[in-house]
Amino acid sequence: MRIIVLIIYAAFLTPIMAFGKSDCGSLENHYGPYDYTNPMHVKNRLTIVERYHFSSDVEFLKRGITGDAMGDVTYTLRAFPNHHRALFTVIRYYTQENRPENAKKYFTAECFFDRAIRFKPNDGTVHMLYGIYLHRLKKYDEAQKSYETALKLNTNKAEVHYNMGLLYTDMKDYNKALAHAHEAYKLGYPLQGLKNRLVRANAWR
Numbered sequence: 325m326r327i328i329v330l331i332i333y334a335a336f337l338t339p340i341m342a343f344g345k346s347d348c349g350s351l352e353n354h355y356g357p358y359d360y361t362n363p364m365h366v367k368n369r370l371t372i373v374e375r376y377h378f379s380s381d382v383e384f385l386k387r388g389i390t391g392d393a394m395g396d397v398t399y400t401l402r403a404f405p406n407h408h409r410a411l412f413t414v415i416r417y418y419t420q421e422n423r424p425e426n427a428k429k430y431f432t433a434e435c436f437f438d439r440a441i442r443f444k445p446n447d448g449t450v451h452m453l454y455g456i457y458l459h460r461l462k463k464y465d466e467a468q469k470s471y472e473t474a475l476k477l478n479t480n481k482a483e484v485h486y487n488m489g490l491l492y493t494d495m496k497d498y499n500k501a502l503a504h505a506h507e508a509y510k511l512g513y514p515l516q517g518l519k520n521r522l523v524r525a526n527a528w529r
Contacts, residue, residue, distance in 0.1 A: 348435035351443055356403040361447055365404075373403045383413050385420075393417075394430050401436055405443040411436060411453045419460045433457055448478025452487060459491050467491055482511035489518045498527035 351357050355373070358365040377389055377396040385393045394417055400410045417423065418433040431439070437454045444450065455470030471488045478484050485508035492501035505518045505528075522528040 348431060348438045348442075351405060351439060353402045357405050357443055358403060359444055360404045360406045360408060361444065361449075370404065373400055377403075378407075378410060383409060385413065385417055398430055401439070406440045406447045406450050408449050408453065411440060411450065412456075415453065415457045415460065419457070446477055448474045448476070448484070449480065452478060452484050455491075456487060459487070459494070462494075464491060464495050482508050482513040485511065486513045486515065486518055490521070493518065493521050493525070493527075498522065498525060502527055502529070 356369065358369045360366065360370070377399045379389055379396075381387045382389060382393045382396045382400075387393060388396045390396055390399070393413075397410050397413050397417070400407055401414070404410070414433050414436045437450065437457065440447070440450045441454070451470050452474035455467045455474060458464075458467035458470060468488075468491060471484060471491060474484045475481060475488070485504045489501045489504035489508060492498070492504060495501075501518070502522060505522060508518065519528060
């Protein structure tokens, strides 16, 4: 079983993700690690982690509970390496302007995602979130690869199609952007930002 997981992990690596244990640390932890997509782990383990380390203030980087906010995010992601909302907080933190100097004391964003993918390589939402991070850095080709992996794995395909549409809009590949937009809306995605951007670019039809 472990061999199969390692093969899956290797297949989904992008160049920037090739860090591994020596660079980004072991996944071993005194509490966990637990799987954010496992209903039993969520039911029995998640509440205590979020109560003491992942409040709304932590999620939106307003203030921490036990220290600064990123310290609590780090604790959360050590316990649940593929915690989707905490990973989005990582994106928010590492792509904000005027990032605090103490960012260097934490894992890099790339390491947080490396750890998440090593832990659960077939979690499509993690790949989508990594794509969003790369997209925000304007690393469009790498973002595209992560989104494509997410699309193969993710049950929430509407959200992946929507984000791919945004990516192709930024790349000015409007035909592909339009195709992904139609897929997203056909699947019931509610946000109209992608459509509005395509309308402004005279590419909506």
